[in-house]
Amino acid sequence: AQKITQTQPGMFVQEKEAVTLDCTYDTSDQSYGLFWYKQPSSGEMIFLIYQGSYDEQNATEGRYSLNFQKARKSANLVISASQLGDSAMYFCAMREGRRTTDSWGKFQFGAGTQVVVTP
Amino acid sequence: DAGVIQSPRHEVTEMGQEVTLRCKPISGHDYLFWYRQTMMRGLELLIYFNNNVPIDDSGMPEDRFSAKMPNASFSTLKIQPSEPRDSAVYFCASSGTVNQPQHFGDGTRLSIL
Numbered sequence: 548a549q550k551i552t553q554t555q556p557g558m559f560v561q562e563k564e565a566v567t568l569d570c571t572y573d574t575s576d577q578s579y580g581l582f583w584y585k586q587p588s589s590g591e592m593i594f595l596i597y598q599g600s601y602d603e604q605n606a607t608e609g610r611y612s613l614n615f616q617k618a619r620k621s622a623n624l625v626i627s628a629s630q631l632g633d634s635a636m637y638f639c640a641m642r643e644g645r646r647t648t649d650s651w652g653k654f655q656f657g658a659g660t661q662v663v664v665t666p
Numbered sequence: 667d668a669g670v671i672q673s674p675r676h677e678v679t680e681m682g683q684e685v686t687l688r689c690k691p692i693s694g695h696d697y698l699f700w701y702r703q704t705m706m707r708g709l710e711l712l713i714y715f716n717n718n719v720p721i722d723d724s725g726m727p728e729d730r731f732s733a734k735m736p737n738a739s740f741s742t743l744k745i746q747p748s749e750p751r752d753s754a755v756y757f758c759a760s761s762g763t764v765n766q767p768q769h770f771g772d773g774t775r776l777s778i779l
Contacts, residue, residue, distance in 0.1 A: 651764050
C-alpha cells in the first residue's frame with residue numbers, strides 16, 4: 548500500500564516566488580522520519596531536508612523549509628525565492644520506525660512532483 | 667570524500683543474459699540501499715543492508731534478482747536471467763544511520779533488449 552502521497556504531479560512557478568509541494572503520509576508508528584529529495588533532469592538524487600517525528604521545530608535548510616503537521620500527517624516542502632536551478636522532480640520519502648534491533652519499517656518514496664521554474 | 671560509486675553507468679544487454687550492478691558505499695556508512703526507478707512505478711526500494719546483513723528484501727521483484735554485500739565497501743545486485751521489463755535506472759544509496767540522509771550514486775541505466 549502506498550504510504551506517501553504527493554498529489555501534485557507538476558507545477559509551474561515564477562522565479563523568485565515561493566512554492567509549496569504537498570506530501571501526506573500514512574503510518575501508525577510514533578517514531579518515523581521524513582525526507583525530501585530533488586532529482587534534476589541529469590538524474591542524480593540530492594538530499595534536501597529531514598524531519599524526525601519527534602522534532603518539535605520545523606526543519607529548515609537554507610531556502611528549504613518543511614511544514615510539518617503531525618496530526619494531519621503532512622510534511623510539505625516550501626521553497627522560498629525560487630531559482631531557475633530549482634526546476635526538477637521533488638520526492639517526499641518516509642522511513643518508518645524500528646522493528647528489531649537491526650531493522651526498521653518501510654522506506655518509501657512518493658511519486659514525485661515536477662517543478663518548472665519560469666523566468 | 668568520495669560519494670557512492672556505481673558501475674557501470676550504462677548497460678545494454680540482451681534478454682536472458684546475466685547482469686551485475688556494482689556499488690561502493692561511502693566509507694563508514696552502515697546502511698546500503700538498492701532502488702529501481704521507472705516511469706511506471708517510480709522509485710522502489712528493492713533491498714537494504716545494515717552492517718553487510720540484508721535486513722529487508724521484500725522489494726526484490728522475484729527470484730531472478732539477488733543482492734550481496736560481502737564486505738562494508740562493496741555490494742552487487744544481480745539479475746539472472748534478465749528480461750526487458752527489468753529495464754530501469756538502478757540506484758545504490760548509503761547512509762550512516764537510518765535518520766541520516768541517504769547519499770545516492772549516479773545510478774546505472776539498464777536496458778534489456
